[in-house]
Amino acid sequence: MMALLFKVDQVKYTCTCGNRFPLCKLYVCRYCRELRCKICVSHEPDNFYCPHCTDGITGPEARERKNHCLSCFNCPSCNNTLTARLTTVQTVNPENPKGEPLQRKQYYLLCGCCRWSSRDADIPDVQSLGAWRGPKVDPQIEELLMSIKKYWATVGAEEAMEAQTKKFPRRKSYAYKRDLFQRRRSSIYKSLAKNNLLSPNANISDTAAQKSSEIKPQVDPVPFSEVPALPESYWTQPLNVNAVTSLEQRIAYPSVMPETAAELHPIRKILTVKRSLRCPGVECDHNLVKPEYVPQSIKFKLHLVAQFFVPEIRLASQPSMDIEKESTCVLSITNPTDFVIRVRITPIDCEHSSKEENIGDLADEINTNLIVPGILQQEGVEIGGKLNGLELAAGESFSAGGKDKQYVDDSTVVLQRKINKVFLRTTLVPSVLGEKIMVGVNFHFQLLNDDAIAKKDPTAQIKLTKDNSTPISTRVLLDLGFAH
Incomplete structure (x- = not known):
């Protein structure tokens, strides 16, 4: 009996859309009386917050920070959270050079798991928390990353417009939904233009100039003759695995791609989002899950899990x-x-x-x-x-x-x-x-x-x-x- 207690995948219920999930992974709409799953429901972000310091951040501010927290960092070696350590440094008093030195507080980052610190990367200590700066980025690489970001932002805008068009079909008795679709459509382009992902003069009707196929980033291939040869140390000296970064460590910082462990820099922690789930019914559109706005709260304003009703x-x-x-x-x-x-x-x-x-x-x-x-x-x-x-x-x-x-x-x-x-x-x-x-x-x-x-x-x-x-x-x- 106890062996079957945690085997929830043995029994699967069929959702309205045809997918099958255990009952604990389904939702039920009290208004249209239908079972819903995580695939057919609409996911809407409510608020962003840092999972470490639980600092709540609004949507525009999260986009401005590029979905990163300004004060929390992850270890580039083991991906655990870095802690700020306090140290004191003696400096000369400018008013009285021959007198007692001044005690100045400084901070550095340290990983409690692998013992990596910001001093290993020759990052100077700072006098205030969150004042660490990232490494210098090549302008060409940053331009390429921005073009890729612009391309995928346009692809997301096209998919969002297609989804809203299917969700709100044109009907005579639902004129207010057409107005809602136009407002949501315009807000997408305004947010993209605000973040310099689209032209500031782009409007809703000018969709031909914003097609994803026309702004797809082009990467010029480098001829084989121009590729630099490997240094002789690759063939004559033994490989030190601890001094070479792994593929995950390089992808974590795509703008730098560090090759050695000495080039690693702290990675800003990615923000977490609280989501609301909405019923996809055309005539329903009611909330199924609505969490509390406060990041520290684990309660829900609305939580229509099927396990509570079915x-x-x-x-x-x-x-x-x-x-x-x-x-x-x-x-x-x-x-x-x-x-x-x-x-x-x-x-x-x-x-x-x-x-x-x-x-x-x-x-x-x-x-x-x-x-x-x-x-x-x-x-x-x-x-x-x-x-x-x-x-x-x-x-x-x-x-x-x-x-x-x-x-x-x-x-x-x-x-x-x-x-x-x-x-x-x-x-x-x-x-x-x-x-x-x-x-x-x-x-x-x-x-x-x-x-x-x-x-x-x-x-x-x-x-x-x-x-x-x-x-x-x-x-x-x-x-x-x-x-x-």
Whole structure:
């Protein structure tokens, strides 16, 4: 049982867009009643902050700093955070040269992991934190990097405009969305022009001059005859690996590309972003995840994770699967809500599936049919909410049809009940060797409406019906392992 606790990839739910993920990686929209995944949702950056000093930074300021923190650095050798060490230096007092020397504070950077310091790169100590300067950069290399940045910024602007065009189609009854698209489109070009990535005179209609194919950076190849030869020390002296930088260390500083360890410089720490996730529905466009603005806070203003609303199907135990023999597969369904919910399970038969079901690529993955009792397919089973724990002792469990008088279950189908969990018995006949046994089911459940949530008494447990809930269906793929 404990071995299956952390195997969340064994059971995958199908998103509205067709991708399959574990339940803990899905979201549910309370407005359009659809399951969403990280691929189909819209990602919007809320605020930027440094993960070390947790200093909050606005979007324009982050672009001005090139997405780097001004006071925190990473070690160029092991990529850990560098700490500033204080040291005192005695200097001559200009007012009284023959008197006592002055004590002046200075700072240098030191890595607590590999013991690399800024003094190893001959970087002078500074008198204030964050006053370290980077190495000198070749103007030609910097110009080439800026042209590459300009190219990819234009590519991103084109993709953003295409996404906004698909998201807000032209309709007579949605004129305000067209205006919103025009405002977002103009803000993209204004931000690019502000950072000198586009021409200041570029407007929204002048898209022909800003095509990515026309500003693609050109790198002139160097003839082989002009490539300098390697020095004789490469062939006569042994190689000191500790004195040569690795490929990761060179890519970390693309404008310098240091070749020796003595040329390494501290790398400014990259900022982290807090993101908001928005539902991609054309008529919805509501937030699914909205974090707090304060970088130190780990709370959310809105957190519609599917694990808080959708019943979770898990394998209660690993079935002993023998080829061409009937095996018992026990499924556990947990109700994460405070309401009494009814669920139904119907198997997916790829061989006899109709065109109306439209199972998609599940037909290529499912290789075994799961045998589900008729009671689960037609009537379903009711599962109590978490509020049942107030009436029962902590950790108390009861058998089907035993202590719990509220539910009258078939003991051959419902093996056991707990506070908000039920164990169901299904069977299958494995017939595939050398491949994982994959089965699929259609999972039907209900989601409480917003009006019922507003009128709900927090001390009373209600039952979901057709009037106060919305039916939702999804396909679930189960990985049962290998047969023997």
